[in-house]
Amino acid sequence: MSGWQALADEAARWRDAGRTAELWWRDDDAIDATPSLDRLVTLVRDTQTPLALAVVPAQATPALAARLADEPDVDVLQHGYAHANHAFGSEKKIELGVQRPAMMTLGELATGWMALESLFGPRALAVMVPPWNRIAPVLVPTLPEIGYRGLSTFGPRARVHPVRGLLQVNTHVDLIDWKGGRVFAGEQATLTGLVAALAQARAGGGEPVGLLSHHLAMDAGAWDFLSSLWERMKMLENIRVRPARALFGP
Template sequence: MSRWQALADEDARWGEAGRTATLWWRDDDAVDVSEPLDRLLAIARDTATPLALAVVPARATAALASHLAGEAGVDVLQHGYAHTNHAVAPEKKIEIGLQRPAMLTLGELGTGWMALEQRFGSQALAVMVPPWNRIAPVLVPTLPEIGYRGLSTFGPRPRVHPVRGLLQVNTHVDLIDWKGGRRFAGEETVVDALVASLSRARAGDGEPVGVLSHHLAMDAGAWDFLRSLWEIAKTLENVRVLGARELFGAEVRGQGGRG
């Protein structure tokens, strides 16, 4: 049985249960216009797939904002502040941690959001995507206090709302094998992970399943798979692909103009 057939079978199981699965797409580490970014946007346009682009505010260029301005279906999420690691080995990399005073970290995030909203306007959503998908748990309750309405990391979410006023919508399937040479994880591995995540969501509360890509780190296999995935997703009868704006709701929309 092909791996894609396993996905079709899982789609059928959602139909048999009278339910609809939700997929979404997040791509991390955007900072500037590049050939890989254009390739990413082409896939989004060609397959009519909404894209959530996690942008590093301290490094994002005016050229990037201008380039994305006309891209319907592309939402901008906040990818930390500068994507700087403050951990000391052997600790895992983290930017939003406790290695520095909390007020300094939160101040940077606030500065980053103001820059992001000014530059990207209503395209920016008040959703925090921590670099390396890590955030100190004690800092999560502070996010809604400083204006964030959404949080997105990796793996099954512990709760829909980690704290009042904060909705968590994660990614679950990474196209890249970071420990195995930073290359495409392979069709079998990725489709199996996708089917397993959909199955888990079906057995639970229907958590949206997120596909995670990194346009600056993808090889030919990852690019080919990404296009195939979204083309095939359109043929699944019981799977809908939503954008971050729909998943997180109207309250996360930026209100500023472009600067």
């Protein structure tokens, strides 16, 4: 069975259950108005697909804000502060960890949020996307205390609300095979992962399923897949592509 047929079959299972799956799209590491960013925004516009763009505040430029000014289908999330690795030795890369004093990390995040508000205004959502999808558990309870209402990492969430006042909506399928050469993971593998994530959501509480892309690192195969996926989504019943603003609330 092709991956596209498997996706159509999964959509039919949601229909037969009288339910609608929620799918959303997050793209990470935005910093500037680049040719890849142009291609991403053009895809959003051509396919009329809402996008959550995770922007690195310390590197975000006025040119990026200007490029997004007339793109109502693009929401902005906060991608840490500088996308800087503070891990020690052989530790996995992390910016929002315990390697530095918590007050230093939280101060940077607050500075980053002010920068995003200044650049993007109401387009910026108070949602934290930790670089490398990692955040020390001890820092999670502090996020709503400094104004964040959402958290987005990778993989099935353990809880809808990890702490009071914080909603977690994750991504589940990465288009890029980072360990296999930083290339497109492949159509079949990506669709298999997407169908599995949708099936898991259907069996559980209906968690929104997130597709993760990185416009600065994508090859032709990844771009072609995205274009095909969003066009096919228009024909699939019972899978609804949702904007981040709707998922995380006002």
